[in-house]
Amino acid sequence: MVQYVALNVDYATRRILSSEILFSLDSATFRVLPNRLRKMLIQTNVVLQAMIEKQWLFPATECVHIVSFALSVGTITLVDFSLLGIGLQRKAASQLVRSTDLWTLSGFVLIVFSGLLLFASDPDHYYLSSVFQFKIACLVLAVIFNYTIHRKVALSADASGMASKMAAGVSLVLWVAVIFGGLFFSFA
Amino acid sequence: MPLASVARWLEQREWAGAFSASQWLYPSVLATHLTCIAIFGGMILVTNLRLLGWLRSQSVTGVVQKLRPWKWIGFVIMVTCGALLAGSEAEKYYVNPYFWVKMTLLALIGVHGLVFRNSVYRNTAELDSAQIMPPRAKLAAVLSLILWIGVVCAGRMIGYYVGPRSLAVALWR
Numbered sequence: 001m002v003q004y005v006a007l008n009v010d011y012a013t014r015r016i017l018s019s020e021i022l023f024s025l026d027s028a029t030f031r032v033l034p035n036r037l038r039k040m041l042i043q044t045n046v047v048l049q050a051m052i053e054k055q056w057l058f059p060a061t062e063c064v065h066i067v068s069f070a071l072s073v074g075t076i077t078l079v080d081f082s083l084l085g086i087g088l089q090r091k092a093a094s095q096l097v098r099s100t101d102l103w104t105l106s107g108f109v110l111i112v113f114s115g116l117l118l119f120a121s122d123p124d125h126y127y128l129s130s131v132f133q134f135k136i137a138c139l140v141l142a143v144i145f146n147y148t149i150h151r152k153v154a155l156s157a158d159a160s161g162m163a164s165k166m167a168a169g170v171s172l173v174l175w176v177a178v179i180f181g182g183l184f185f186s187f188a
Numbered sequence: 189m190p191l192a193s194v195a196r197w198l199e200q201r202e203w204a205g206a207f208s209a210s211q212w213l214y215p216s217v218l219a220t221h222l223t224c225i226a227i228f229g230g231m232i233l234v235t236n237l238r239l240l241g242w243l244r245s246q247s248v249t250g251v252v253q254k255l256r257p258w259k260w261i262g263f264v265i266m267v268t269c270g271a272l273l274a275g276s277e278a279e280k281y282y283v284n285p286y287f288w289v290k291m292t293l294l295a296l297i298g299v300h301g302l303v304f305r306n307s308v309y310r311n312t313a314e315l316d317s318a319q320i321m322p323p324r325a326k327l328a329a330v331l332s333l334i335l336w337i338g339v340v341c342a343g344r345m346i347g348y349y350v351g352p353r354s355l356a357v358a359l360w361r
Contacts, residue, residue: 059348063341066225070340074230087231087258088250095245103237176223183219 029123047120058121065114072107073175075100076146079154083168090164097154108143126185135181142174191282198278208276221269225340228262231255232336239308239329241321249312284349290342297335304328 051057079096082088088096119126126132153167198204208214235251237243243251274281281287301309308315308328315325 059345063344066222066340066344067337070226070229071233073226074228074233077227077230078234081258087255088246092246092250099243099245100234103243175226179223179226180216180219183222184215187215187218 027124029127045120047117048122051121058118061114061117064110065118068107068110068114069179072104072111073179075104075107076150076175077172079150080168080171083154083164091157093154093164094157097151104146129185131181131185135178135185138174138177138181142171142178145171145174192279195278195282198275199280204276204278207272214273214276217269217272221266221273224262224266224269228259228266229336229340231259231262232332236329236333239315239321239325239332241326247312248315252309252312281346284346286342286345286349290339290346293335293339293342297332297339300328300331300335 051061078087079093079100082090082093082096150167150171153163156163158164231251234243234246235255238246238248238251274287304324304327307324315321318325
């Protein structure tokens with residue numbers, strides 16, 4: 001039997017008072033999900049329950065998130081720096097992209113996985129925040145840019161041309177925007 | 189001079205209160221700290237992966253020697269941000285065990301750099317020609333990874349500590 005929490009109580013109090021942690025039918029996130037997912041989620045939010053039972057799970061997931069973005073964003077910025085002529089040489093860029101490919105991808109997988117767990121712990125708080133939406137928009141743009149234009153430029157033998165510098169610049173700006181967005185979101 | 193009174197003095201500075209309460213300045217410094225984790229932490233990760241024998245396309249000399257000045261620049265930026273963040277709330281950091289764990293790990297990283305200096309970090313030419321990385325280089329890399337990941341995690345946990353003394357201080361204010 002599914003229990004419904006009273007909807008005229010403010011969000012924070014609702015979460016504290018409810019002994020069964022629910023995905024409220026009033027939730028904005030809930031409303032945009034497809035039906036099958038809604039049926040799954042109408043029962044207890046297992047991620048949130050686990051994180052409340054074991055207090056260390058949320059910080060641990062955040063640490064996984066941070067270390068995995070150090071891995072993926074770090075390898076990407078290393079390529080960017082070599083495209084800009086900083087650090088490793090420009091001609092190392094194509095080899096660097098090929099070698100770090102798997103590590104960058106693993107980093108992305110871990111980021112998305114830990115990110116989804118963090119998101120699931122408090123869906124509305126994330127989904128409704130414009131700062132978070134900005135972060136995800138930048139993330140999507142950054143990932144797409146990384147696997148299309150950035151990759152093409154890095155793999156070509158264009159020695160310190162404008163294309164390299166511009167691709168590196170755009171990539172750096174996008175990833176820094178993701179990180180800043182993530183932090184400003186968690187602060188507000 | 190006892191550290192506790194230095195911490196109290198620091199937190200009472202005028203810039204400290206304004207800084208830690210600011211809507212955009214404090215988060216910006218923290219975000220810069222985090223961006224440096226991504227960029228320079230990434231460089232350190234890549235160095236360690238190369239010392240473990242992966243990322244063969246890059247020479248050990250390249251990742252160790254060539255990136256060294258950039259790693260130092262990153263370190264200076266991080267320490268500056270860290271000093272601003274910790275200095276503006278010095279008393280709360282003084283009682284925070286995670287902060288001291290982080291400082292200890294950073295000190296151990298310094299020791300690690302000295303211990304492996306001659307066999308690994310100044311020995312890159314020999315490591316370049318090695319088909320299989322020698323055990324000492326791999327040990328250096330594994331220890332470095334453990335220490336740096338420890339620093340990042342301890343750093344994140346700093347924000348989660350609410351100690352009795354800091355709570356009393358907050359209430360008293």
